[in-house]
Amino acid sequence: MTDAPPDATSRLHRLRASIDNLDAALVHLLAERFRCTQEVGELKARAGMPPADPAREAYQIERLRGLADESGLDPHFAEKFLNLVIDEVIRNHEAIKRSARPGHPDTSHAGGRPGHQA
């Protein structure tokens, strides 16, 4: 498909090997992040805290913008990435809340205040 010089093809293969390594690291870190947010969701459902926390999300977005800036990552992309992550987290929290309705063993600490979580 391409008649690129051999040097370019070889350099492309080396860069792609680095990208593949970074992707593996990213996926494993994301998996670890989701283990944490999963636990946050369960904790909030048990304690009767609301799934979404706009102040925390605003703090995270502001902090990520700063980190993106100092690391050379495009801040616009960093924010899109964080919005994707936060959307997923809120969806997880909502799913946990639905599965932790009164009658479910995990709601024992919530003291029957499901309305407080809305």
Add this chain to the structure above:
Amino acid sequence: MTDAPPDATSRLHRLRASIDNLDAALVHLLAERFRCTQEVGELKARAGMPPADPAREAYQIERLRGLADESGLDPHFAEKFLNLVIDEVIRNHEAIKRSARPGHPDTSHAGGRPGHQA
């Protein structure tokens, strides 16, 4: 805003500290990934290779699905994440191609075949 038990609040703070550490690691790995894809874009523009490579992208999506599966990350989220990354990469490649039109010093290896990159 919340009358959650102190244990829950303390556990929430510890989980959020882990999430913040993971986010810092993620942003720095993403920045490194973008350094690589930036170089891929410049290399492709110089060598007259097309910015998008559907076979490579299909390989990456398939591989990431497998990694997501073995690491416990939701595969649907992994794919959304990868699509976000690939969209951004293609946009970068297109921007590099636009800035490397004939007359720009970096196009000297492309041999005046801009149509080949479309």
